[in-house]
Amino acid sequence: MGGRCRNVGRDHGRQRPLQHRQHHSPRPRLGSGRKRGTHRRALGRSRGGFTSKLHCLAYALGRPVAFHLTGGEAADCKAYDDLIDLPEQAPDAFLADKGYDADAIRADLVERKIKAVIPGRSNRRVKIEYDRALYKQRNRKQRNQIDRMFGQLKINRAIATRYDQLANSYLDMVHLATARYWIKFVHAA
Template sequence: MARGDLTDQEWALIGLLLPPEHGRWARPAGENRRFLNGMLYVLRVGCPWRDMHERYGKWNSVYVRFRRWVEQGGDALLQTLVDLGLTDNWQHMVDSIVSPCPFTGYGRKRGAHSEAFGRSRGGFTSKIHARCDTQGRPLGFVLTGGQVSDYKATDALMKLSVPTPKAMLADRSYDSDSFRLDLLLRGILPVIPSRKGRSTPQNTDWRRYKDRNRIERMFNKLKQMRRIATRYDKTVLSFISFLNLAAARLWIKPLVNATQRSRN
């Protein structure tokens, strides 16, 4: 087993959750572990598919399996792990980070906006909007251009198929009357500091707000995977599928630990 590959305990948990293989040219499902480890290698190292290590087999076979899973539903694995993980609904958090895009030529092609490319102070970038639970475990993502304001992605984040929390933690960039009202109508307490210069500052539970660093730590873990730290994928579907795969990787270890504790 190479560094970064799934352990036997992790594979026992995740192996049955992968999409089944059908069709005349489908390879045996028993090879899913090798293929998935190849995808995790590309995710962690950030290399082109052609430079994937040979121990995972032919790069094209792994790429084709990746694309097939993406087309069958790239977020299905993460959603299943979230459902199995008994998400902590005491409080959720939303935040965003910017992922630079080295291929500036995308900006001169049609459809750049639909593929979540945009220009910001950091150059040609994409913005990753995320929602996580109180343990800092990712629940879902939304992609936009890097120049898009944070609160414009809140509608999509709130529509994620997850239970309703008691409170929502966010920084000042999410301080808008419409977002606060939407949270209150859902029965969620907004824990959001007021923007500087706000005419009517809102009260903030600062003791609770201290927990918001957990989503920052989640982003730090995600950005250790080089395919996330820098966006190399042209299509939004491929990039968000890598995001979901990275998020699933963060879910697997705590679920394995919880399973082992329940058996002891």
């Protein structure tokens, strides 16, 4: 009896019935469509730690039109494609900082007939001319207004500290805060 009880519950090489998993581990089954990881969270390593970047497309007065969330290690120019297609009316000029200085972005702006007001990076071999007067306006007016807009959004604690794990839920909170921000201007008009 002692020899038989030791093997109870073990199949010892017998064929197992078909199961929904290929491996017996705490992972989702194959083909379930559920993917885990940081790609759904838009988090990444940067100098400041494990963070994310919120990119904003705004009008000249600093009022936000669209947002895009990327991981902390992503370059600024990666958000350009997602943001440039969003406005209903094409802008006359695209004012941005050196992070958006890329030949592909400049070629796309020429194709869309939008004036590029982007200073060249310091390591660029061929210096690119841009409208310095218009860029100074960005530094004086628009940049301060966009910084103020981000400050207004960060009054909401959920945006400033990013409690939400998933990128979609965090962007939903950003959109709610943006709606509150826009209501001030719509109500005043």
